[in-house]
Amino acid sequence: MFRFDLSPSSPTPIYRQIVDQVARAVASGSLQAGDELPSVRAVAQQHVVNPMTVSKAYALLEQQGTIERRRGLGMIVRAGEASALDERLALLQPALDHAAAVSRQLAITPKQAMAALKLTLELPNKVNLDE
Amino acid sequence: MFRFDLSPSSPTPIYRQIVDQVARAVASGSLQAGDELPSVRAVAQQHVVNPMTVSKAYALLEQQGTIERRRGLGMIVRAGEASALDERLALLQPALDHAAAVSRQLAITPKQAMAALKLTLELPNKVNLDE
DNA sequence: CAGACTGTATTACAGTAGTAGTACAGTAGA
DNA sequence: TCTACTGTACTACTACTGTAATACAGTCTG
Numbered sequence: 001m002f003r004f005d006l007s008p009s010s011p012t013p014i015y016r017q018i019v020d021q022v023a024r025a026v027a028s029g030s031l032q033a034g035d036e037l038p039s040v041r042a043v044a045q046q047h048v049v050n051p052m053t054v055s056k057a058y059a060l061l062e063q064q065g066t067i068e069r070r071r072g073l074g075m076i077v078r079a080g081e082a083s084a085l086d087e088r089l090a091l092l093q094p095a096l097d098h099a100a101a102v103s104r105q106l107a108i109t110p111k112q113a114m115a116a117l118k119l120t121l122e123l124p125n126k127v128n129l130d131e
Numbered sequence: 132m133f134r135f136d137l138s139p140s141s142p143t144p145i146y147r148q149i150v151d152q153v154a155r156a157v158a159s160g161s162l163q164a165g166d167e168l169p170s171v172r173a174v175a176q177q178h179v180v181n182p183m184t185v186s187k188a189y190a191l192l193e194q195q196g197t198i199e200r201r202r203g204l205g206m207i208v209r210a211g212e213a214s215a216l217d218e219r220l221a222l223l224q225p226a227l228d229h230a231a232a233v234s235r236q237l238a239i240t241p242k243q244a245m246a247a248l249k250l251t252l253e254l255p256n257k258v259n260l261d262e
Numbered sequence: 263c264a265g266a267c268t269g270t271a272t273t274a275c276a277g278t279a280g281t282a283g284t285a286c287a288g289t290a291g292a
Numbered sequence: 293t294c295t296a297c298t299g300t301a302c303t304a305c306t307a308c309t310g311t312a313a314t315a316c317a318g319t320c321t322g
Contacts, residue, residue, distance in 0.1 A: 011141075011143040011147070012142040013142065025236060028236065028239075039269080041267085041268080041269085052271095056309090070318090070319090072268045072269070072317080073267095085243065091237055092233055093247070095229055099248065100248065100252050106220075112216065113248070114245060116223060118241065120224070120227045121244060122241060146279080170298060181282075203289035204297095
């Protein structure tokens, strides 16, 4: 069962985080057509958010054709295949653009920024706050 | 004269972007005590935002002791010295954490993500959207 | 059928961010 | 003094995000 990683302190709204994470999971192949997503109530309870917030995200995803909402049954993924690497990289690009802009603003050299990212990427056990 | 790089499409509120960018510029030494910041009206006009939004950011910065607001004269930086590298890296860390989380969600390997960041960092002429 | 789950609808509210427009007060220079 | 800049105050508004509580409708299982 898919697991969301929601960060209330992020400037990105909760519902947006849900939508983005499902989109990414589909792009990466973690989620495939036919997979089930956790129920509105389960997500709301687990992440201590209002069910309507989760429902709003799922409504958007349904609108995009990514999932199908089934009253009484829950959500099912409808999207097709995982994306190629270049498409996935395009989805990563905004985050990289931001990190690059911030490092420039901080007068951090590319080399230093790269070293820091390398550490961040290689510490999967570290609790990373998403978004 | 300091130049802001504001992105209306970012989830980060405009006033927050202003505050963050001044903080980063001070940390990097780009802005030093005694430097002047552009006026509320100039920033508002240039970036097509309401002057009160800019004023709000400046008010926060004054509250933090980073700047001094002078009616009729404009803003002056009051903060002290640039930060050491490790402090600057700490300011970059949230952006790296996010990029790392997104790359994981997209099943992009560390090597691929690093290569993409390298390209992003080395294209200063590219129009990077901040935040 | 009852119970336990599923998603939805509804209403009203609160907080945050941002806005428009106007006027006031302060500063500096001609 | 006038002009052109400076920041602020104020009011009311809009848009967005998220919430609480409740009840309804749908599905499945024992």
